[in-house]
Amino acid sequence: MSDKTSPPRTPPWHARPGARAWRCAPAPAQVREFHAALPGHTLTPLTELPSLADELGIGRVFVKDESDRLGLPAFKALGASWAVHRVLAARAADAPGPQGQGRDPVTLVTATDGNHGRAVARTARRLGQRAHVFVPQGVHPQAVAAIAAERARVTEVPGPYDEAVRRAAEAATAPDAVLVQDTAWRGYEQVPAWIVEGYSTLCAEVDDQLAAAGVPDGPGLVCVPVGVGSLAQAVVTHYRSRPSGRAAALLSVEPETAACVLLSLTRGALVGVPTGDTIMAGLNCGTPSSLAWPYLRDGLDAAVAVTDAGSARAVADLAALGVSSGPCGAAALAGLRAALTGAGAAQRRTALGLGPASVVVLLSTEGAAANPGTALNGS
Structure with missing residues (x-):
């Protein structure tokens, strides 16, 4: 493990009591069947890391390793594949004329910090x-x-992620083009909803893998990295749609330079933030998805923001333990450490309902190959 290089500090944090009592409808069951039928589909690993459990004073820690999902180094292929399937099916159903007519290739348009765009392109x-x-x-x-x-076709935008989204939405108004964006706003919600549904496969796999590891009741805490919040919405949907049984605590993790969900939760309303530079490029988003926001507001137990140094340390530590993770994926471990150590840690543990026997799942959403050239010193 890496040595600590700075004294303990109080991280940016917000907790919401009562989130584990909130309930919503589940994701469609057929999503996992769709993914299972795709060429190259395999279960991604759920790796137990006892040394992290010892370090943090909890029972067991597992990492869901998304470094190779359908041949790509991130989980994003789950949402992109399901959403494009639904988009093309809807267009085929609406196509005029006999079978086979009105179905010329379309242009799938999106904005991305890397992984989602590559998944749509693939x-x-x-x-x-x-x-x-x-x-x-x-x-x-x-x-x-x-x-x-x-x-x-790649268009580089001289501006932040939100500007790239705006440009993509404009381009998608062209004939035979369709926007496949993983953030929602008023009037654009159906495709993002399909993307969120696609991510449900990851959560269903975790359930089965935990049961095989002797944890049939599911985790006590799930740590999920957050950009616009679509994966977090899928995680909330999965764990808050269970009718009974022990409810998992859910913790969102963002860069301190782009903590739009944390600020929105703190203010009790959807707000945007100016973004800065961060090695967690895929999380460098200034505005939460309007579709995700009600789920995050009501279903998250807590949110924490982490530094680049914390993410870089987590990347190195996971690599030493045999898990390939980029800065966005490793943010889950950085967030867990921020929550469970430092000033005020006892109160944060209580807010998350964690004790010495608790089981924690970290969602490592990307492999190191998803962030080529990233410096591990946070520069």
Whole structure:
């Protein structure tokens, strides 16, 4: 493990009592069946790391390792594949004329900090469609090149993620184009909802893998990295749709430079924040998804923000334990450490309902290959 390089500090934090009592409808059951039928589909690992449990004074720690999901180094292929499937099915149903007419290839348009755009581009290529991906300032050139290697048209935007989203939405108004964006706003909610449904497969896998590891009642805490909040919405939906049994505590983790969910929870209303530079590029989002917000507001137990140094330390520590994780994926471990150590840790443990026998699942949403060129010193 890496040595601590700074004294304990109180992290940016917000807790909401009563979240574990909130309930919502579950995701469609057929999503997991759809993914299981895709070429190259395999279960991603759930790896137990006893040394982390010892370090943090809890019972067991598991990491859901999304470093190779459907041939890509991140979980995003789950949402992109299901959403594009639904988009193309809807267009086929609406196509005029006899079977086979009115179904020319479409251009799937999206904005991305890297992983989502590559997943949309890969899905488009596999299905014989086109892709146009808008990339904001600050995304590493090798990540941009990886998207282009999927035969996508790439437009680099001299501005932040929210500006790239705006540009993508404009481009998607062209004939034979459709926006496949993982953030929602008023009037654009159906496709983001399908993307969220796609992520439910990850949570269902965790249930089965925990049961096989002797944890049939599920985790006591799930730590989920958050950008616009779509994965967190899927996690909340999964764990808050259970009719009975022990409810898991849910903790969202963001960069301190882009803690839009944390600030929204603190203020009790959806707000945006200006974003800065961070090695957690995929989490560098200034505005939560309007579709995700009600789920995050009512279903998250707590939110915490972490530094680049904390994420970089987590990347190195996970690598030493055999788990490939980029800064966004490792943010889950950084967030757990921030919550359970330092000034005020006892109160944060109580808010999360954690004790010495608790089981924690960290969602490592990307592998190291998803962030080429990232410096581990946080620079």
